[in-house]
Amino acid sequence: MEETPRFTTRRRMLQAGSLAAAASLGAASQARAQDKIAPEMVMYQTTPKDGNKCSACQHFQPPNACALVSGTISPNGWCGVFAPKA
Ligand code: SF4
Numbered sequence: 001m002e003e004t005p006r007f008t009t010r011r012r013m014l015q016a017g018s019l020a021a022a023a024s025l026g027a028a029s030q031a032r033a034q035d036k037i038a039p040e041m042v043m044y045q046t047t048p049k050d051g052n053k054c055s056a057c058q059h060f061q062p063p064n065a066c067a068l069v070s071g072t073i074s075p076n077g078w079c080g081v082f083a084p085k086a
Helices: 005-028
Strands: none
């Protein structure tokens, strides 16, 4: 059964709230690698989304790490706390 647009919007709002909370948690604890956010918590994927990718994110740490998300991060990846470089 298809979701109604209203439900989809509400679900997206809830997801956005969860991502914001996860981002705050990650920002507060980014000094230690074990305190980073797990990739699955921020919907990390190894491919770009809507033209955005890790190499263009202010949290990306070349060649393959992230200040907020744990594990190996692809320059072509993306996650829900993507923040474009200024
Ligand atoms: S989009 Fe940004 S915050 Fe997310 S994994 Fe990539 S570099 Fe890290």
